[in-house]
Amino acid sequence: MSDTVLADDTAARPFGALRRRLLDAAAAFADGPGALTGILTGIVDDVDRALRQELEVFPVCHHSPASALAMARRLRDKRPEVVYLELCEDLRPLLPELRNCRLPVALQAFSTEIEGFPPEAGPLSVIAPITEASAEYQAIAYALDTPGVELVLVDHPVDHVFQQIFREGPAGGRRPRSDGEGAAGPDAASPEESAALHGDAVGVRIGDLRPGFAELEEHLLRHGKVRHWSEWWDQYVEQPLAGADYDTYRQVMVMIGSLFRRLRPADPARLARDEERERHMWTRMREHLAATGADPARCLYVCGAFHAASRVEQFGLAADAPPYEIPPRTGTRWRYGLIPSSHSAIEAQFGLAAGSVSIAEATWAKAVARGGVAPFRLKGQQGTTRKRRTPASRRPDPAGSATTSEDRLSGFLATPPKPDALDEAELIGWCVDIVRLARRNGYLAGTADAIAVYETSVLLAGLRGRARPTPYDFQDAAVTCIEKDTVPGRRDVRRLCEILLGGDRVGQVGYDALPPLARDVYDRLAPLGLDLQKRTIQRALLDLGARPELGPCSDVLWMLRYLLPDDAVRLIMGERRLGERSIQESWDVAIGRHQRSIIELGYEGVTLEQVVEKRLRKAAWAPDATAATALAAVEDAINHLGGGRVTEELGMRAVALLAAERTVDDAPEVLRRIRELLAYHRSRGALPAWCEAFVTTGYAQYCTLLPSAFADEDTGVRQVAAMLGFLLTMESLALSLGCDRAQLELAVRQSHPHEPAKTALLWAAQYRLGMISRKELRSRCAELLDNPLVVPAFPRYLSGLVQALEPVPELVPIVVETLSKAFGRLPDPVLLPWLPRLITTLREQAGELVPLLVREAERTFPGSLAALDAWVPPWAAPPAPAVPAPAASPAIGPAAQLLAAHPQACHAAAVLLGCDGDRREGGAAAELVSRHPATADAVAALFTPIPAR
Structure with missing residues (x-):
């Protein structure tokens, strides 16, 4: 009787048919209800719960073109008045500065003044990359350019991010795993350089969707006939959802988030971290709704699909759970700004396959070019030359703004994806262009190779069950047909395919979005006539004798050489030492490549001189500082700051450190430096x-x-x-x-x-x-x-x-x-x-x-071989007989008087002239007087004549 009632209740619910099918499948494959039944029905419950919320939940995946397309469509249909975005809440003031940048860039929080965290962990840095093909950028552009729309960031502040990391251990989340199969080839120069744009910063993003079990991921890759997770996601999620309606997209994304949430290892620390973030986000949204009185039906909550399937008690506006108490922040002072990012940096930061972000960007551009969706772009955004549709030009569609909770999953899961016709023109263009690129990079490729790449791409797509070749199929075909035993240049064919499909786009922070120190550097180096925004290496020639007005530029370059990595400003010719200045200098300047480092200097001070002074003080007052390091700081202060008060303080610090040392390990360096300073x-x-x-x-x-x-x-x-x-x-x-x-x-x-x-x-x-x-x-x-x-x-x-x-x-x-x-x-x-x-x-x-x-x-x-036979060493020659001179002889009178008055000085002078003898008896001086009277008198003449007594 109870089973009949349960079945009737299940059938009456929105996803009742899907539940019954999953229960039947679980009973057939698992020999009865159990863990599998709970997982499958729990996924449907999570989808149902997310769709029934009064506040619309929009699940996304990080840097997903499908999510960006669905976001652009939904924003134009619903026209929400408040957009809640899963991003660190203290990064909100940075978002308007995106207008002055060329994407991709990253929002950054940086701190060197650490309080409440281990001192050895500094400096601390958090980044959140933004690309055009991302749902978060679409939401930001819509909110900032649409009057009357408020954008609220609701995720943990940066301080709480590090509180969680150090609560779990210093290694918590510092560097995620990466796809080993997607490693780049011999092209080690530019990809590695751009991948280092984020440094060792902790990355935060919206929607980290990936299986928690390595076995599950391996199973999906093997049966999906793909090499790495990025390719699986593109093939089985991105492509099917690119043209799906909003309700289908939403249900599928919540289902995937629930699946990966339930199928993951039991990690209490990670579960607590995720749930703490979700409680924080729902608490912030409730506080904002209560303070502003906004209508939840006119709001949109943008979060990762993983968090859309949350099961915390605070989930939803109708939850009656007690309010979550947000922990206090530490005393760490955070500085915020924008730094350049790149596709390679994002891939390295978040463990994506090499080239996956570039392929996603190409997919986004192709979808936009096809029409059907008008993306949002910030007014004045650098690097966006395409026409944009003004968001306010279209009135909200009442029919489109409503969503349905009816079951779309059953049809999507049961229906095979609609075959996409082969785009021959696109594939032919790829094949011709890859052959052209290969020839430029030293490969012996021709028309036959282009035909082979075309046919192999179609063949690989058919073997893998795809209706049309994907960029990954084309990449494999190009490697198979063009790459031989050796790579003739720096780039292999796989890297050439990445360049062809979009390349490693590197972002740039505009002048107006730079901190004051970075703008000051650009202004002070303007007399050199270099374009400092370029990422190329430029040669700067400074003739300080002919153009003394370039002296301040030289000072800036020397300070940058002290503060930045070695290849940011590289000295070719010139020298700056204590008391020495070069008349001519030559520099290789690559500031455009190291814009991130210059921006982070701006978090430490307002001017270069202030940052140099702070670095010198930090080195001299470090716990492991020695007298040698303090003397080095004194020398650098004289060279870069011209001395003054800072030099006196650093010098007295060196005195204190020397008095406190109990070892003499640095004695050689101390001696060398103090001699130069004296x-x-x-x-x-x-x-x-x-x-x-x-x-x-x-x-x-x-x-x-x-x-x-x-x-x-x-x-x-x-x-x-x-x-x-x-x-x-x-x-x-x-x-x-x-x-x-x-x-x-x-x-x-x-x-x-x-x-x-x-x-x-x-x-x-x-x-x-x-x-x-x-x-x-x-x-x-x-x-x-x-x-x-x-x-x-x-x-x-x-x-x-x-x-x-x-x-x-x-x-x-x-x-x-x-x-x-x-x-x-x-x-x-x-x-x-x-x-x-x-x-x-x-x-x-x-x-x-x-x-x-x-x-x-x-x-x-x-000096000659002939003289060697007759040569007698000075130490082996018999001493010359002493010839006593008369005491009254005028030739030795001054020398005798000098010997009598100053025996120690005479002895030292005699030793320097090669005489020997016992100092206590004045032997060396007496020998000098007796053997070399003229020399003795000349030495005596250097002193004040002593009157005869």
Whole structure:
């Protein structure tokens, strides 16, 4: 009895016949009611529920020509007064700026000032691409150009999008999967470049229709005789629905959305995310209707087909569920704008097959050209030269504005699609054009290939059960008939077909829609005479000597080179260093290709100088910042901003970072940069306060860390050499600023290295500070060669001595002498295995200092082969006998007086002139006076004459 009542009730409902047929099919194939029955009848219930809503629900698919055609027809028939659109609600102010752009472009929300999200996740970016062949663009164009129509975006704001992503994990939705079968071929240049237009932004779109089960998708592809999902969708959804009436389109789209919603893996996180979005959208629509008093019958809700089959309790205006409490936003500051997009970027962002968006665009253009529908286009839209029909020119059709809930699915599912006659003219045109393109790209193609492509396209369409060849059939036929074993150029035949069928159209943001910083860049570069909107690489030649008015353009290019990717502005000729400016510069400018990067700079500041300053501060105050990075920021501030207050702040930050460092890993870079900065400021006058503070802080810091650096095995020889270079080469400046030399001497005495290279460095430091004499240093080097156990490690000792040449340049003759003795005394069985290690050690650890040894050897050794036999090394020559001079001799009187008054200065001058001796006894100075009296008197004459006592 109950079954009879249920059957009668089912038959009385709008989709009763379809339900009964599905129940019978489920009973036949599943041996009785069960899960299959629930799924099939649930799909019909979802369709019935969506159609019975007082607020009309318009289901769409992202970038679908069928959805765009149905949207254009429905908007002209119904003329709604309010359009609710599934799109981030905080992107609404950007929509009028679409008039100033050439599609495709993307709405973007960007943030570098992150609060409430993981700091390491920034910068955060969300994009929503817009193409002409999309239902959302038709709704936007209708609403913006029709007086009295309100467009309301009802989806989650951008902040909530990232709240959901980080709630599920950092990888939640960052990069969707892609169709592996649709990958592009060898044409890697332009597709990859345009595919990178979105960067790593999170993409949002209307209507993500795709099976959740990989097995289901594979089943559909196999039985549909297609390669990837985009082709299946075009063949079995787009083409049949392109000419369908509105009620059929609507029911089919809701049915597909319900099917994919029910046939998906049980993922609680994804289900919660989808339902939270749906609750948010229905809450926003109810709030708007309550606030404005709009008639729901004159409204239209545009959403993805997936959300049209929603089962949340807030679905529909008649639902009595409690209101949904919208969570608060974080403190993140979002900046909004438009960025250029492209077909390849959309495909890469949303996992579509390569060329699918271009084919959809071609399908849309063909449908519009056939007539029967007048699309909406924004007034003043760039790149739309076709005539448009004014939306207000047609009065609403009362008959067309009404929809029916009667069953259209049964007829659509039971009736095969109407065969579409073969368009021979179109197919012939494709075949001729692909042969022409192939010949231009190096293929040996001709008329026979065009005929073969035509016949193969028809054959493939027949094998796949299609009434006419689709662009995918033509693509396969062209690859089969034209492409040979190798690709002669950059583009393969598949890529040529994509170009032929529409190409990778790249959008552009107009000047009026750019942020202030981007407009400022365009204005400041205007004197160069370049068309910065072009996507080609343009050469800019700047003769700053003849045209000094181009100096500001040069400043802008250098700042863009610092801020943008390397290929946006590429320096060909010219240099900008501390205190140096080029007279002539040459640049390759490709700003048109990197318009997105320039626009995102506008989210960080109003001018380039402000963005450069923020980037420098961010680098200097980063958690992992070091003194070297702060000094690099100081150098960049001088080069790009001219110094000033920013330089002082960055310099003091470098001082603070240096004082806080407990390692010396960056000592070589610190030494190099501070030397350049000191030389620059000395050329300009007095040193700034931060430079003096850096020298005194560095002197005290490195003196403190020197003993531990000598003993630490993890600290390299180059780092210790750089520390000694800082301490020894800046000793005079540090002492003049109040540092104590005893601190350095104490640090050297406390150092006890174990490695050979560091031991040699310690010897050099002791020699430089006068703790050991030259004679003692020579004897230590000689002991290394006399000890057979130490000879294998001699290259490491030598590496340490070479590393010390920069802070102690007077070691160059000793190193050359030691090397010469090694080559002269070591036997071949020891020298030959030892030589490769010596070369590799010097090249790896002291490659830039080897030229000093080469120049010293050139001065020491004879210049001809004949003189080599009679040549005696200076270190092997017997010392000349000392000739004592009379004390009262006037020739040595000034030198003797100088020696008596200034023994340390005389000793240093004598060592530089090649004399040796014990410093404590004044031996080197006495040797100079005795052996070279004239030279001694000349040195004494450089000083103030000392009156005889």
